[in-house]
Amino acid sequence: MKLEMGYIHISDIEFSSESKIENGKLYVSTDALKALVLEDEKLKDVSFDIARPGESVRITPVKDVIEPRVKVEGKGGVFPGIISKVDTVGSGKTYALKGMAVVTAGKIVGFQEGVIDMTGPGADYTPFSKLINLVMVCEPVDEIEPHEYEKAVRIAGFKAAAYIGELAKSLTPDETKVYETETIKEGMAKYPDLPRVAYVHMLQSQGLLHDTYVYGVDAKQILPTMLNPTECMDGAIVSGNCVSACDKNPTYVHQNNPVVHDLLEEHGKTINFVCHIVTNENVYLADKQRSSDWTAKLCKMLDLDGVIVSQEGFGNPDTDLIMNCKKIEAEGIKTVIITDEYAGRDGKSQSLADADAAADAVVTAGNANQVVVLPKLDKVIGTLDYITKIAGASENTLREDGSLEVEIQVITGATNEVGFTTLSAR
Amino acid sequence: MVKEIERAGLPVVHICTVTPISMTVGANRIVPAIAIPHPLGNPALNHEEEKKLRRKLVEKALRALTTEVEDQTIFED
Numbered sequence: 001m002k003l004e005m006g007y008i009h010i011s012d013i014e015f016s017s018e019s020k021i022e023n024g025k026l027y028v029s030t031d032a033l034k035a036l037v038l039e040d041e042k043l044k045d046v047s048f049d050i051a052r053p054g055e056s057v058r059i060t061p062v063k064d065v066i067e068p069r070v071k072v073e074g075k076g077g078v079f080p081g082i083i084s085k086v087d088t089v090g091s092g093k094t095y096a097l098k099g100m101a102v103v104t105a106g107k108i109v110g111f112q113e114g115v116i117d118m119t120g121p122g123a124d125y126t127p128f129s130k131l132i133n134l135v136m137v138c139e140p141v142d143e144i145e146p147h148e149y150e151k152a153v154r155i156a157g158f159k160a161a162a163y164i165g166e167l168a169k170s171l172t173p174d175e176t177k178v179y180e181t182e183t184i185k186e187g188m189a190k191y192p193d194l195p196r197v198a199y200v201h202m203l204q205s206q207g208l209l210h211d212t213y214v215y216g217v218d219a220k221q222i223l224p225t226m227l228n229p230t231e232c233m234d235g236a237i238v239s240g241n242c243v244s245a246c247d248k249n250p251t252y253v254h255q256n257n258p259v260v261h262d263l264l265e266e267h268g269k270t271i272n273f274v275c276h277i278v279t280n281e282n283v284y285l286a287d288k289q290r291s292s293d294w295t296a297k298l299c300k301m302l303d304l305d306g307v308i309v310s311q312e313g314f315g316n317p318d319t320d321l322i323m324n325c326k327k328i329e330a331e332g333i334k335t336v337i338i339t340d341e342y343a344g345r346d347g348k349s350q351s352l353a354d355a356d357a358a359a360d361a362v363v364t365a366g367n368a369n370q371v372v373v374l375p376k377l378d379k380v381i382g383t384l385d386y387i388t389k390i391a392g393a394s395e396n397t398l399r400e401d402g403s404l405e406v407e408i409q410v411i412t413g414a415t416n417e418v419g420f421t422t423l424s425a426r
Numbered sequence: 427m428v429k430e431i432e433r434a435g436l437p438v439v440h441i442c443t444v445t446p447i448s449m450t451v452g453a454n455r456i457v458p459a460i461a462i463p464h465p466l467g468n469p470a471l472n473h474e475e476e477k478k479l480r481r482k483l484v485e486k487a488l489r490a491l492t493t494e495v496e497d498q499t500i501f502e503d
Contacts, residue, residue, distance in 0.1 A: 208463060283462035285443055316462050319444045354447050 002180040003230035006072070006095040006173030013050050013100060013132050021167045024174075026100065028134065028164070036159055037138065042152040045139040049381045051103075051118050052132050056378035058122070059135055061113030061386055062412045063104045063150075064239050065128050065250040066157050068097040070165035071234060078165060079158045079235035081216025089234035090227075095168045100132045101252055102164065104157040105382040106139065108150055109209055112391055114245025114412030115374075122374040125414040127422055128252070135381045136160060150209050154240050157251070179230050179264050181273055184302070191272040195305040198274045199229075199259050200295050200324055201418075204241050204248060204312040205280035211240040212249075212312075214278055220287075224279035224294040229260050232276065244391045246368045246414040247340050249312050253413070253420045259308055259338070274302055279324070281317040288320050296327035310338040310418045314368070318353040329358040340365040340415035345407070365416055366423045368392065368409040376402030428453045439487045441465065445500050455490045456500045457483065 009024055016027035030048045037046045051057040071077045074092015077084030103116065116128050123129035138156055140149040182190055203212040205219040212219040214237050227236060237254040249257075260276060267273040279295045282288060299307055307328050311321045318339070325335050337359055341351035347367050369392075388397045392409025399405060408414040413421060428438045429452055440453035443465050448456045459465035466483060467476055490501045 206462070283443070284460075285445060285458060288444070316444050316447070319446050323446065354444075354450050356450075 001091050001228040001230055002178065003074075003090055003233060004093045005177045005179065005233060006093065007098045007175040007177070008095055008168050008171055009174045010097050010100040010132060013134055015048070015050070019163075019167055021171060026097070026164065026167070033160055033163065036163055037136065037156045040152045040156060042141055042144055042148055043138050043156060044141045046156070047137045049135045049137070050132065051116075051135055051381060053118060053130055055118045057118040057381060058377045058379070059103060059105055059116040059118075059133065059381045060384065061105060061107060061382055061390065062116050062245065063106065063108060063113055063153055063242065064157050065252040065412065066102045066104070066161040067252050067255050068100070068102060068161040068165035068168070069235065069255065070095050070162070070169050072169060076234065078162050079238060082213060082235070082238060083155065083158050083162055086215060088231070089236055090231035094234055095165070095171070095173055096255070097165065097168055100134065101128060102157055102161045103128070103133045103135045104153050105135055105137050106153055107383065107386060108153065109146055109242045112209070112242045112244060113386070115390070115410050116412050117374060117377060119377065120375050121372055122411055124422060125372070125408050125411045127413050127416075127420055134164070137382055147209060150240065150242060154238075158235075158238065179233070181229055181264070181267060184274070187272050187274060191268060194268070194270065194272040196274050196303060197263065197271040197306045197308070198277055198299060198302060198304050199263055200277045200279060200299070200307050200309040200328070201257070201259070202309065202311050202317065202320060202324070203237065203278055203280050204243060204317070206283050206313070206316070209240075209242040210313070213238050213240055219278070219280045220282055222278070222280060224277055224291055224298055226298065227276040227278060229264055229273060229276045232257055232260060237278065243313050244368070244409050245412045246392070246409045247313055247365065247417050249416065249418060250412065253416060253418060256420065258419045259310055263308070271306075274304060281313065281320045283316070288323060292320060292323035292327050295324050296331055299328050299333050300331040304333050306334045306336075308336050308338065312417060314340065314342055315353055322352075322354040322356050322359060326356050326358045334361070336361040336363060338363045338365065338417050338419060340417050341367045342369055343367045345369050345371055363419070365419065365421055366408070366414070368407060368415045370408050371405060372408055374404040374406060437491055439490045441483065441487055449498055449500075452498070454495055454498055455493070456498070457487045457490055458500065458502065459483070
């Protein structure tokens with residue numbers, strides 16, 4: 001499958017009476033966007049704001065981050081099975097607006113949303129501080145259940161991102177990149193001497209607002225399956241997550257998954273990137289056993305030499321991670337796992353809830369319990385009402401001078417387990 | 427906690443959903459629970475059925491507590 005990605009760089013965003021993109025600047029009609037968002041009868045109101053890199057702005061509670069994209073040629077539309085009809089995506093031509101994102105915010109479950117600081121030490125921990133963010137704060141109708149509100153905000157974000165993406169459809173991209181992988185037989189013939197590598201991508205699916213969707217299917221209900229590596233670039237996988245902010249994968253990360261992109265970069269050079277396998281992280285032990293059996297079976301059937309496994313979230317998904325690793329290794333296939341750590345504020349506790357000797361190649365995205373002090377910023381988009389309740393904060397979080405003492409767990413994307421992060425070690 | 431109580435000389439049954447973690451941390455008597463968000467119940471059942479399920483779990487745990495074990499054991503049934 002072959003996909004041409006056209007990148008259009010956005011240098012600024014401005015509210016305007018007409019929505020358009022001109023000379024790299026996005027003009028957005030909030031009236032048009034508001035009408036689109038309020039089509040959903042579960043939402044009462046929506047407000048928009050713009051947060052630019054370096055500004056003294058804190059966005060919280062952050063639910064999702066989405067990159068506007070548009071399908072220009074080829075089958076299907078962005079976010080298939082969600083806002084476009086079900087069709088296999090990942091081929092033809094797609095444009096992406098680089099340097100910006102749509103950020104959805106609002107209270108939802110409160111304690112499991114994140115923080116994006118646009119300046120200061122907090123900004124260093126989140127990759128999304130480097131983007132110009134169009135923030136939507138959605139207000140639900142009265143007496144709505146949290147899961148209905150989550151769904152309404154989730155869909156509103158995709159609709160807004162698709163609406164903005166559509167404005168780029170007739171533009172000429174600043175940059176073009178072609179991604180192509182072969183079928184199994186073609187790949188074998190073309191690269192007979194290269195190691196066969198796949199990506200096992202674990203999707204958060206613990207339920208109770210901890211969900212991910214694949215072509216519109218709740219990932220709790222999938223059996224592990226295969227995708228072409230380019231499918232995720234058209235929004236085949238989206239976040240429906242309200243979990244700890246530091247290591248959940250917002251939709252933006254699924255669209256720009258660095259493991260997929262890096263493997264594609266090496267495809268045909270040092271490896272043969274065979275496919276992208278998605279699996280889940282369910283709350284029943286039988287599901288964990290079945291799904292890890294299946295990932296190992298698929299890896300064996302594909303005659304792989306190596307696999308990269310990435311986790312999403314922490315705690316009991318550590319077991320899914322270790323089960324995947326152990327069972328794939330038992331098939332004689334080398335694995336590298338990517339995870340993060342909850343090693344306590346002093347870093348001295350056990351990092352993962354589960355472990356095995358087979359997990360002998362591990363990449364860590366950092367210790368989520370590490371404490372930072374975030375200075376008071378001039379403006380808050382959203383609300384600070386929940387700041388002491390977000391996972392990684394405490395009742396002592398808000399200090400007298402208005403600064404926040406928190407674990408980096410509260411920061412959206414701080415220890416992202418597909419490596420979409422700015423943390424590194426010397 | 428399981429290990430510390432056993433160290434003090436009292437046998438412990440660990441009722442938990444993710445039994446592999448219980449094995450990793452070294453519990454000796456393990457009884458599988460229902461699911462992570464509801465280890466000792468099942469909201470999909472009606473009250474009467476759920477009560478039966480809960481009683482069964484407790485009885486199984488008590489049985490496990492009085493069973494001699496040589497090694498780490500998961501009491502499946």
